[in-house]
Structures are given as C-alpha cells and as structure tokens.
Amino acid sequence: MAKISGIKKILISRTDAIGDVMLSLPLAGLLKEMIGKDLKIAFFGKTYTYDVVNSCEYVDEFYNYDTFSNFDQAGKVAFLKEIGADVILHVFPREAIASAARQAGIPHRIGTTHRLYHIWNCNHLVSFSRKNSTLHEAQLNTFLLKDLGLIEIPTIEKLASLYGFTKISPLPVKFSDRLKDTKFKLILHPGSNESAREWNKVHYRDLIRYLPPEKVQIIITGTGNELSGLNEWLSSLPENVINFVGRLELEELISLINTCDGLIAASTGPLHIAAALGKHALGIFPPIRPMHPGRWAPIGERAEVAVVKKACSDCRTEPRKCHCINEISATEIADRVTAWLNIK
Incomplete structure (x- = not known):
C-alpha cells in the first residue's frame, strides 16, 4: 500500500497500564520526526495514565478512554469524530474503539492482522507477532508506522532518545523537605499491583542493610492498594528509611523520581518513568517469556536489568512462586548501586 500522506493529526490509542503507555510514548516523537513538527499527536488512554502522557512534550492532546467507555455506540462514534484525527493507531487493540473509529470516518485506521475485528474495521493492516518476537515492546509498537513511511525499525537507543x-x-x-541533597536518593518500588513477577521483600530489606546510610537515602514508594500488604515489612525497616507508600499522586511520583537519583523495581511503570527521566533505573526481571527483559526492559541511557541467565518457565501457572527472580541476590543489587555512587 502507498505511503499515507497529507497527515495533520494522529491519534495513538493505548488504553492499558502505565508501563505499556510509557513504552508507547516514543511513537509520538518518532512520528513528529518522520512527518514534521507541525503534526498534532493526540493520545487516547485511561484516566490514571494522564499524568504520564501529559509529561511528554510530543503529545499535544489527551482523550480519556474511561469517558468514551461510558457512552453508547452513537456517543462513542461522536467522541472519536470530534477528535478530528486523520489516522488512528490501534497500539493496544480494543474492538469497541476499532468499530467506533470506522463509523466515525477516521480516514486511516491502522491495526494488526492478529485481531479478527480489525479485518473489517481497519483499512491499513500490519502483520507482526508480539508474543514470539525477539524485539523490544517499544520497537514492536513501531511496526504500525510502516504505511506512514517508516523504513526500518529504530534501535532501542533511538527510541529512548524520543x-x-x-x-x-x-x-x-x-x-522535598524530607530529601537529603548530600546523599544518593534511591527509590525502592517493591510492588507491581501483581502485574509482574516481584523480587522478595526480604531481599529489598537486605539490600537496604547493605547500603551505607551515610551515602544513600532510601525512599519506598507504592500505591495505596499495596499498603496493607507492605505494612509489616515497612515496620521492619530502619528508621531512616522514608515511607511514601500510598502518599503520592502519579504526578507527584513522577516529580519524586525526577528529583531522586535512582530507582529499583520490577517490570512496572515507575521503572520506565525513571529510565525516561535519565535516572539510574534497575529492573529486576524473570527470564520467562514474554515477561523477560528482552521484551520489557527499561530503555534509557542509565537503564539496566538484573536477570538470571537461564531458560525457565516454572512460574507460568503460579506467578507468585517465581524462584528465578529470587535467585538474584541482594548483594548483587547492592554492588550495582555502589557502582552508581561513583558515577552519580
């Protein structure tokens, strides 16, 4: 199919979690680089991802998927028609969005062939598989740009720069009054709202004890939903550890990460936020596909991962019993942080 031309506004539809949205944001910068700085980028996402999307200089407008979901079909169609997009990219496929976009008359509707409903709702179909690919999630997203003129899949480094x-x-x-400017400010984000394999909290506690308190200030973050499951563990930590669990709105969490020097977490949204902000961002991962770092690693100049080097899928049926992620020792992670102290 010929390259789409005459584009003034593109709607990126990614209506899932923070980490997924973060890895879709480079599309906005890439599209403006490809088509021109006057291109308008609109983002279609859930309410709770707004502060993440709003932090991206390449996104011009945000449209709320939760508002859209409350309408009947006629309302959904009117909602999308009012956006006035020339193109919609179905980065996270949803049948309700695909159907409404077609009925709204969005001229160019781009989606994967791996969703049957895209066959009659999209007029630009791209065939690629996320599940079996060796590419990173941020790279896989760019397959949808081929009819917009993308010639080759960008490198991870290129996408991180966007x-x-x-x-x-x-x-x-x-x-901010509780933070110490003279110390390396390290955020530990031990939970994931059960969206990822998690490093045992005992390891996090050991890590805290291995790090020199005169050099490192520890800040714990997490959502309010995670607080009850963390309370006992939090009470076992040294008194100098700062507990911000359940106390930060997303915009404040982003600001905190930007103010601090490093972050350690599982494969979750704050990890990708830290990487995007150029902070030391260490993701602790399992080797199991497709949750492995080859697909979901943080991308950024100071992003890195810890993962055991073996093939294993023992936890596929019982995610909470992932032994591979807990074979990563607290001393190994402490050594990584010690190296950061020398290059802060």
Missing part, C-alpha cells in the same frame, strides 16, 4: 519526558512539575515541599 521519550520527550520533559514536562515535569516541581516536587511539593512536603515531600
């Missing part, structure tokens, strides 16, 4: 994660609010004083 985050445009620059619109960051100052951290409120009630939080």
Whole structure:
C-alpha cells in the first residue's frame, strides 16, 4: 500500500497500564520526526495514565478512554469524530474503539492482522507477532508506522532518545523537605499491583542493610492498594528509611523520581518513568517469556536489568512462586548501586 500522506493529526490509542503507555510514548516523537513538527499527536488512554502522557512534550492532546467507555455506540462514534484525527493507531487493540473509529470516518485506521475485528474495521493492516518476537515492546509498537513511511525499525537507543519526558512539575515541599541533597536518593518500588513477577521483600530489606546510610537515602514508594500488604515489612525497616507508600499522586511520583537519583523495581511503570527521566533505573526481571527483559526492559541511557541467565518457565501457572527472580541476590543489587555512587 502507498505511503499515507497529507497527515495533520494522529491519534495513538493505548488504553492499558502505565508501563505499556510509557513504552508507547516514543511513537509520538518518532512520528513528529518522520512527518514534521507541525503534526498534532493526540493520545487516547485511561484516566490514571494522564499524568504520564501529559509529561511528554510530543503529545499535544489527551482523550480519556474511561469517558468514551461510558457512552453508547452513537456517543462513542461522536467522541472519536470530534477528535478530528486523520489516522488512528490501534497500539493496544480494543474492538469497541476499532468499530467506533470506522463509523466515525477516521480516514486511516491502522491495526494488526492478529485481531479478527480489525479485518473489517481497519483499512491499513500490519502483520507482526508480539508474543514470539525477539524485539523490544517499544520497537514492536513501531511496526504500525510502516504505511506512514517508516523504513526500518529504530534501535532501542533511538527510541529512548524520543521519550520527550520533559514536562515535569516541581516536587511539593512536603515531600522535598524530607530529601537529603548530600546523599544518593534511591527509590525502592517493591510492588507491581501483581502485574509482574516481584523480587522478595526480604531481599529489598537486605539490600537496604547493605547500603551505607551515610551515602544513600532510601525512599519506598507504592500505591495505596499495596499498603496493607507492605505494612509489616515497612515496620521492619530502619528508621531512616522514608515511607511514601500510598502518599503520592502519579504526578507527584513522577516529580519524586525526577528529583531522586535512582530507582529499583520490577517490570512496572515507575521503572520506565525513571529510565525516561535519565535516572539510574534497575529492573529486576524473570527470564520467562514474554515477561523477560528482552521484551520489557527499561530503555534509557542509565537503564539496566538484573536477570538470571537461564531458560525457565516454572512460574507460568503460579506467578507468585517465581524462584528465578529470587535467585538474584541482594548483594548483587547492592554492588550495582555502589557502582552508581561513583558515577552519580
């Protein structure tokens, strides 16, 4: 099919979690680089991802999927028609969006062939498989740009340079006053709302004890939903550890990460935020596909991963019993942080 031309506005539809949205943001920068800086980029996402999307300098407008979902079919169609997009990219496929986009008359509707409903709702179909690919998630997203003129899949380094994660609010004083400018400020984000394999909290506690408190200030973050499951563990930590679990809105969490020097987490949204902000971002991963770092590693100049080097899928039926991720020792992670102290 010939390259699509005359494009003034593109709607990126990614209506899932924060980490997934983060790895879709480089599309906005890439599209403006390909088509021109006057191109308008609109993003279609869930309410709770707004602050992430709004932090990207390449996104011009945000449209709320939760609002869209409350409409009947006629309302859904009117909602998408009012956006006035020339192109919609179905990065995270949803039948309701695909159907409404067709009925709204969006001229170019791009989606994967791996969703049957795209066959009659999309007029630009791209065939690729995420499940069996060796490419990173951020690279896989770019397959949808082929009819817009993309010639080759960008490198991870190229995509990391296109985050445009620059619109960051100052951290409120009630939080910044508790941080020590003279120390390396390290965020530990032990939970994932059960969206990822998690490193055991005992390991996190050991890690804290291995790090020199005179050089490193530890800040714990997490959602309010995770607080009850973390309370006992939090009470076992040294008194100098700062507990911000359940106390930060997403915009404030982004500001905190921007103010700090490093972050350690499982494969979850804050890890990708830290990487996009150029912070030391260490992701602790299992080797099991497709959750492995080859697909979901943080991308950024100071991003890195810890993973055992073996093939294993023992936890496929019982995710909470992943022994591979817990074979990664606290001393190994402490050594990584010690190296960061020398290159802060």
